[in-house]
Amino acid sequence: MIYTVTVNPSIDYIVQLKELTLGEVNRMDYDNKLPGGKGINVSRILKELGLDNVALGFLGGFTGQFVKEELEKVGLKTNFTPVAEDTRINVKIKAQSETEINGRGPKISEAEVAAFKAQFDKLTADDVVIFAGSLAPNLDDNFYFDLIELIRSKGAQFVIDTTGESLLKTLAQKPLVVKPNNHELADLFDVEFTGMDDIVKYGRKLLDLGAQHVLISMAGDGGLMITKDKVYRSYAPKGTVINSVGAGDSMIGGFVGTYAKTKDPLEAFRYGLACGSATAFSEDLADKAKIDEILPLIKIEEY
Numbered sequence: 001m002i003y004t005v006t007v008n009p010s011i012d013y014i015v016q017l018k019e020l021t022l023g024e025v026n027r028m029d030y031d032n033k034l035p036g037g038k039g040i041n042v043s044r045i046l047k048e049l050g051l052d053n054v055a056l057g058f059l060g061g062f063t064g065q066f067v068k069e070e071l072e073k074v075g076l077k078t079n080f081t082p083v084a085e086d087t088r089i090n091v092k093i094k095a096q097s098e099t100e101i102n103g104r105g106p107k108i109s110e111a112e113v114a115a116f117k118a119q120f121d122k123l124t125a126d127d128v129v130i131f132a133g134s135l136a137p138n139l140d141d142n143f144y145f146d147l148i149e150l151i152r153s154k155g156a157q158f159v160i161d162t163t164g165e166s167l168l169k170t171l172a173q174k175p176l177v178v179k180p181n182n183h184e185l186a187d188l189f190d191v192e193f194t195g196m197d198d199i200v201k202y203g204r205k206l207l208d209l210g211a212q213h214v215l216i217s218m219a220g221d222g223g224l225m226i227t228k229d230k231v232y233r234s235y236a237p238k239g240t241v242i243n244s245v246g247a248g249d250s251m252i253g254g255f256v257g258t259y260a261k262t263k264d265p266l267e268a269f270r271y272g273l274a275c276g277s278a279t280a281f282s283e284d285l286a287d288k289a290k291i292d293e294i295l296p297l298i299k300i301e302e303y
């Protein structure tokens with residue numbers, strides 16, 4: 001089974017207006033509320049690809065209830081641990097440019113953490129756990145590392161979509177895939193890239209440090225996959241970008257879901273790219289029809 005973990009889910013409150021003027025009363029042209037959080041987005045993409053998965057994490061209050069109901073409406077399996085405080089609301093303003101204001105999220109009590117962790121005792125070598133998104137304000141990185149140790153001790157695989165020191169720290173535990181974008185990769189090694197060769201050189205370091213597969217996403221410029229003996233490059237298909245929120249989560253969903261099914265990294269990369277672009281070209285996350293439309297446009301070449 002594939003499990004996603006969203007420690008700090010959200011209602012994504014999408015607000016559209018022609019122009020945002022600071023210090024004035026602004027009126028919306030359109031608004032929408034979506035269940036959000038990176039792990040939840042991965043789960044929704046897996047579901048679109050027809051892959052069985054369970055969304056885990058913490059949900060609380062009326063906002064948490066909304067997220068749970070929206071996910072159940074689309075038939076997603078969930079097993080969220082209830083918490084006392086309200087799930088956060090993240091505001092996504094689409095005006096002359098895109099601005100995101102993400103909430104801090106609820107604090108999680110020790111008893112709530114213990115109830116959540118108990119679920120991991122039953123994992124087996126057939127399972128994959130995907131951690132994605134920020135932690136609750138009172139939890140530190142050890143929250144993930146302790147769980148990763150437990151997961152690896154059961155022989156299960158894990159993926160963690162994180163950056164900086166936290167990413168470096170998890171590599172020794174051999175994540176199934178890591179997917180920094182090119183800017184995150186440069187920050188990670190405190191360097192400036194002058195071309196694709198640099199990106200490949202530093203991406204390869206992640207492989208050497210323990211990652212099983214390395215993807216580097218480059219937004220509208222496509223992506224790279226670095227394996228032990230090959231580097232694959234894809235240019236993103238052209239299209240009208242409607243929404244950049246969740247393209248990275250979609251890429252992870254497409255890669256991990258397809259890899260779990262086929263064990264073929266190249267096919268998994270192809271689906272990852274298609275899901276990322278399909279989301280960029282959709283109002284919400286990509287649906288199956290959009291992913292199917294984009295798949296034949298994905299061209300991958302050896303670099």
Ligand SMILES: Nc1ncnc2c1ncn2[C@@H]1O[C@H](COP(=O)(O)OP(=O)(O)OP(=O)(O)O)[C@@H](O)[C@H]1O
Pocket residue numbers: 181216217218219220221222223236237238239241244245246247248249251272273274275276277278280
């Ligand atoms: N403007 C775009 N046009 C076409 N494809 C895109 C575009 N933006 C993203 N994609 C596809 O989605 C993949 C992931 O996007 P991106 O590199 O923006 O990830 P990210 O930085 O993790 O994004 P986010 O944090 O916004 O979800 C890219 O590698 C690309 O294949």
Ligand SMILES: O=P(O)(O)OC[C@@]1(O)O[C@H](CO)[C@@H](O)[C@@H]1O
Pocket residue numbers: 008010012035036037038041090100102132133134135245246247249
């Ligand atoms: O605050 P975090 O956890 O880093 O990011 C949360 C978030 O911005 O990420 C998703 C898009 O990737 C959104 O659905 C959600 O609002």
